[in-house]
Amino acid sequence: MSGAEALPGTDSLADWCRVRQEVDWAGLDAPAVTGPVTPAADGVVAWCAGPATDRDPERARRLLAGYAAVRADAERGVPLTFALLSGWQRRVLGTREAPFRTGDAYAKRGRERYVLTARTRGDFEACLRESGAPEVPLVARAARTYLDVAFFHPFEDGNGRAALLALVFVLAGERVFLGEVGPLRTTRYADDPVGAADLASLVSVLVRRSAGRPAGAGDHRRRPGPDLHAGRP
Known part of the structure; x- marks a missing residue:
C-alpha cells in the first residue's frame, strides 16, 4: 500500500493471518536455541535506561514496570493470554484498565488498517496459545508472537x-x-512473509549475541524503522 491512508476495504490483519499460515515457522533456517541465556546486561533494562528515558522518563519507568511483571509471570510458568498481556499493558500505560480495542485500528500513519470483527479477539487468543507450541522453535515462536x-x-x-x-x-x-532490543525497532509489514521470517532470524542473532556467540554476517537486513508498528518501546 502507498499513500497516507489505507485503501478503502483493505484489511492488514487479514493479510497477516494469511501470511502467518504461509510461513513455515517450524522449518525456518535459524539455529536452535535453548536456555539458559543470560547476557551481561539486560537489554530491556538498558533500553529503558537509555533511549527510552531520553525520550520520556515516565514512559520508560512504566515500561520497566511492565517488564518486571513479565519476568515475574515467566518465572511462574504461566501461559500467555490476553488477560496477562492486559495486565502488563496497564503498567505500561499507567491506566486502570487495558481492554481489547472496540473498533478498527491503524498503524504506520494510517497505511495499515486492522479490521475488528466478532472473531478478532478469539482469533488473537488462539494465536497467543500457540506461543507455547513445542513443535515450533523458540525464536520462531517469539517472533511470531x-x-x-x-x-x-x-x-x-x-x-x-x-x-x-x-x-x-x-x-x-x-x-x-536478550542483551539488546534496539535492533527490533525495524518496520514490519503485515503482508510480508519474508519480513516475518527475517524477524525470527534477527531474534536468533540477538540470542546468539546475548550468549556471547558470533552472530555472523548479514545480521541487519531490514531497514530501521521509526517504531515497533504502533509506537516505540
Missing part, C-alpha cells in the same frame, strides 16, 4: 511496547534473555 500482537493491534495505544514484552516473555519462559 511479536507480530501477532503488532498486527492484531489489541490495544488502543502502546501496541509496539506490548509486542516487545510478549516477545521477551516467550523467550523468558525458557530462561532466554
Whole structure:
C-alpha cells in the first residue's frame, strides 16, 4: 500500500493471518536455541535506561514496570493470554484498565488498517496459545508472537511496547534473555512473509549475541524503522 491512508476495504490483519499460515515457522533456517541465556546486561533494562528515558522518563519507568511483571509471570510458568498481556499493558500505560480495542485500528500513519470483527479477539487468543507450541522453535515462536500482537493491534495505544514484552516473555519462559532490543525497532509489514521470517532470524542473532556467540554476517537486513508498528518501546 502507498499513500497516507489505507485503501478503502483493505484489511492488514487479514493479510497477516494469511501470511502467518504461509510461513513455515517450524522449518525456518535459524539455529536452535535453548536456555539458559543470560547476557551481561539486560537489554530491556538498558533500553529503558537509555533511549527510552531520553525520550520520556515516565514512559520508560512504566515500561520497566511492565517488564518486571513479565519476568515475574515467566518465572511462574504461566501461559500467555490476553488477560496477562492486559495486565502488563496497564503498567505500561499507567491506566486502570487495558481492554481489547472496540473498533478498527491503524498503524504506520494510517497505511495499515486492522479490521475488528466478532472473531478478532478469539482469533488473537488462539494465536497467543500457540506461543507455547513445542513443535515450533523458540525464536520462531517469539517472533511470531511479536507480530501477532503488532498486527492484531489489541490495544488502543502502546501496541509496539506490548509486542516487545510478549516477545521477551516467550523467550523468558525458557530462561532466554536478550542483551539488546534496539535492533527490533525495524518496520514490519503485515503482508510480508519474508519480513516475518527475517524477524525470527534477527531474534536468533540477538540470542546468539546475548550468549556471547558470533552472530555472523548479514545480521541487519531490514531497514530501521521509526517504531515497533504502533509506537516505540
